[in-house]
Amino acid sequence: MLPVVPLLPAGPAATDARGPAGPEAPDGWPRAACRPGAALAELLAGNRRFVSGRPLHGHDVTAAAAVASGDQQPYAVLLGCIDSRVPLEAIFDQTFGSICVIRTGGHVLDRAVRGSIEYVVDQLGVTLVMVLGHERCGAVASTVQSLRTGQRPGGDLGYLVDRIAPAVVEVGAHHPAVHPLAVRRHVRRTVRALRTEDLLAGPVTTGDVDVVGALYALDTGEVTLLDDGR
Numbered sequence: 001m002l003p004v005v006p007l008l009p010a011g012p013a014a015t016d017a018r019g020p021a022g023p024e025a026p027d028g029w030p031r032a033a034c035r036p037g038a039a040l041a042e043l044l045a046g047n048r049r050f051v052s053g054r055p056l057h058g059h060d061v062t063a064a065a066a067v068a069s070g071d072q073q074p075y076a077v078l079l080g081c082i083d084s085r086v087p088l089e090a091i092f093d094q095t096f097g098s099i100c101v102i103r104t105g106g107h108v109l110d111r112a113v114r115g116s117i118e119y120v121v122d123q124l125g126v127t128l129v130m131v132l133g134h135e136r137c138g139a140v141a142s143t144v145q146s147l148r149t150g151q152r153p154g155g156d157l158g159y160l161v162d163r164i165a166p167a168v169v170e171v172g173a174h175h176p177a178v179h180p181l182a183v184r185r186h187v188r189r190t191v192r193a194l195r196t197e198d199l200l201a202g203p204v205t206t207g208d209v210d211v212v213g214a215l216y217a218l219d220t221g222e223v224t225l226l227d228d229g230r
Helices: 012-016 036-052 063-068 111-122 138-149 157-171 178-195 198-206
Strands: 076-080 099-103 128-134 210-216 223-226
Touching (some): 036 210, 138 178, 157 178, 178 198, 198 210
Parallel strands (some): 076 099, 128 210
């Protein structure tokens, strides 16, 4: 089980340990060949750089930076929410080609999301999957409101609510702290669901791939790992 890790202010090691190429793998392997622990360490180091205001990459989104990224060799895939305040490449200080990003309302899983994650693990050799929830998630708030009023939204928004509802029910829709607790519960449920995927279960069991959950704090920019109950 990975511990809960409250991130500390960046120090010298966090600012100069890796550089633009991302985590180094032994014997000249591509970045995707790094172990899950090394991939996680790079993400957390990037978040420390972001919080400290000393990023390596910042918002270098020029065409020249894109061209210089070369072949695709990501080392992690992140599943996050569509919230406009949570740009995943920025909050982890990552550059072109370093991570794959999937975003849905409330980081809800569907077949396209599952297939995309299976693809980057199986075909690109990614060893780390992170599910990132965030504070004050609107999708969770909509689900809480729906369960409290008994009025399910129409259209595909109702699908999102249905997928998030089990986490809210487990906490209790009328619990005074239902929103922050349901966000965490939903992240943990998503992590557990991914670990049972056909193409992930084996590598997760052997330790070749890991799936972790984390929470982003809107007010501080910090990412904290969540104990998923393993």
